Amino acid sequence: MQFADVIGQEALKQRLRESVQSGRIPHAQLFLGKEGSGGLPLALAYAQYIACENRSPLDSCGSCHNCSKYSKYIHPDLHFSFPFLSPAEEAREFLEVWRKALHDNPYMGYQEWLGYIQEGQKQGNIPIKECRAIIRNLSLKPFESDYKVLLMWFPEFLSNEGNVLLKIIEEPPYKTLFLLVAENSDRILPTILSRTQMVRIPPIAADAIAGALEQRLELEATQARQIAMLSDGSYLKAMHLSQASEHELMNPFREWFLLCFEGNKLKLLDWTQEYQGYGREELKAFFTYGLYVLRNCLVNTYTETGVRLGEAEKNFISKLSTRLNAQSIEALYKLLNSSIYHIERNANSKVLLLDLSMQVHHQLRKK
Ligand SMILES: [Zn+2]
Structure with missing residues (x-):
């Protein structure tokens, strides 16, 4: 090296x-x-x-x-x-x-x-x-x-x-x-x-991360810059964020957000029971995809420079962003981020997923 x-x-x-x-x-x-x-x-x-x-x-x-x-x-x-x-x-x-x-x-x-x-x-x-x-x-x-x-x-x-x-x-x-x-x-x-x-060793400067994402992962400049801004100076996190969109997670994620919005406890319990059996890496990918969605909501709300999204994703994100404002996006982002943190440390998935779903419900209903 x-x-x-x-x-x-x-x-x-x-x-x-x-x-x-x-x-x-x-x-x-x-x-x-x-x-x-x-x-x-x-x-x-x-x-x-x-x-x-x-x-x-x-x-x-x-x-x-x-x-x-x-x-x-x-x-x-x-x-x-x-x-x-x-x-x-x-x-x-x-x-x-x-x-x-x-x-x-x-x-x-x-x-x-x-x-x-x-x-x-x-x-x-x-x-x-x-x-x-x-x-x-x-x-x-x-x-x-x-x-x-x-x-x-x-x-x-x-x-x-x-x-x-x-x-x-x-x-x-x-x-x-x-x-x-x-x-x-x-x-x-x-x-x-x-x-x-x-x-x-300080966090890596956002510019340097953006440059590396463009060169090493062939991201386009706008997307690289957005991810770099969200990566807290961690190239590893930037890599995870840029990969998240590649997973086919949109439908499961959209369904979960709809359940959270609805806030029916029994349905959320069913969802929790299904997802608590998932592996740590799968759950991390799921919530990292959520970070990716929220990032794009923010872009949708504040600038017109869209990133490459599929049609279905674009629809989902533009509908979702009408329900959210900068504060709620930030709050949701923090919730998902801290869930990833706890999943990495082997938190009890059942408690974590149910609790998270209820908190997301409150955020989505705030506006
Ligand atoms: Zn040498």
Whole structure:
């Protein structure tokens, strides 16, 4: 991964490059930013820049020996650690899947990662054996580059056993770098936190997200800009929003909104019973589609620059937008957004869906 592949974050990239150019690379750094803001891509681009044999002031060369292995995530001096599931005991047992996941989407979130490694609903982990494997790996001399790098994604998953890493973080072997990529500093062992230098990753600028949506997902400029505005600086969220319209969700979503409008509790209970059996990803797609609908209602209400919609969708959205105003759209948007948040965290679907339906009912009837 090169800096050029990292969306936006220009000021931060510059700071990272300067640390390399000045030869003052902190040996343990914590990249801290919200999901989708690009912590993992930044850490990967940074590590590659450090390893590159032919770097320019702006970026790694992309073609030297080290770059070519780094870009495939197979360099022997780049060690990965990340949460995974028992009965496996070391991250390397998942290394092939990990490389595939990085290749597919380095902006992935924790839930996407779980989708690669599990069927069920278990919680990921970074167990003690993995910590010992890290210490073992880092005690080796670098094979092919100056530095050995340990890139740990989600140090939040280190339990108290993770304290076995303290010594090596504090006094690392010669030319060893720790790059920890995290989303929530409150969940990191304070002993680890206090031994790292913080690199705060801001949300990605909307312009940069819009540009990436146009280039990478081939969205047209208007649509890319609208999605970027709604993405809260998260490229992952922007990707989800732009994909939502592709699902064939309009009819089920319209039916649900009609039920909510009607507000008949028995019918809503029936609906809840049907939908509570749906998987987490299906429910997320369903409500993400709702965000897409609401976004288009807003466009319909305030500007004439429509996005590409099917005829049926256009009808639905234009009817719906006559019932809504900016406040109600915003309120509904928040409701759906927070439902997605809770679904990702395995909330009880039955309670969530019924409660949400009633709240949507109240919003729809307000006007
Ligand atoms: Zn290079």
